[in-house]
Amino acid sequence: MSRQPVPRRRPPPPAASEVTAAQAVKSAVQDWAAAWQSLDIPRYLDAYSDGFTPANGATRAQWEQGRRARITGKQRITVTLQQLELSLDGEQATAKFQQIHAAGDLRSTPRKRLSMRNEGGSWRIVRESTGS
Numbered sequence: 001m002s003r004q005p006v007p008r009r010r011p012p013p014p015a016a017s018e019v020t021a022a023q024a025v026k027s028a029v030q031d032w033a034a035a036w037q038s039l040d041i042p043r044y045l046d047a048y049s050d051g052f053t054p055a056n057g058a059t060r061a062q063w064e065q066g067r068r069a070r071i072t073g074k075q076r077i078t079v080t081l082q083q084l085e086l087s088l089d090g091e092q093a094t095a096k097f098q099q100i101h102a103a104g105d106l107r108s109t110p111r112k113r114l115s116m117r118n119e120g121g122s123w124r125i126v127r128e129s130t131g132s
Contacts (some may be wrong), residue, residue, distance in 0.1 A: 022086050025093045028123035033079040049124035077103040091118040
């Protein structure tokens with residue numbers, strides 16, 4: 001008597017709303033990187049929540065001033081995201097990825113983590129860290 005293989009149980013597919021939210025988060029992260037790469041400072045800064053907390057303890061205004069100074073005047077910036085992983089929890093999301101960044105003589109490839117929140121239908125960055 002031969003034994004029939006036991007079928008593996010598949011996890012249930014994600015709910016349509018989860019898929020849509022994941023796509024929206026992914027799109028927001030990609031748009032943030034594209035804005036940075038295209039030197040579009042208003043669009044880049046708009047990717048951040050008004051409640052964004054800079055990691056270095058600066059105020060939002062100080063952080064914005066620093067970002068403008070680093071981006072303005074660059075001839076070219078390239079930003080590539082690899083190994084993008086997303087996790088969602090209601091109106092909160094986390095994006096983790098390898099960021100490949102080049103501007104002038106600067107080259108960096110840190111692991112990056114963006115904590116995001118859905119604000120009126122737009123996913124915005126509330127916290128950003130490297131090395132995670």
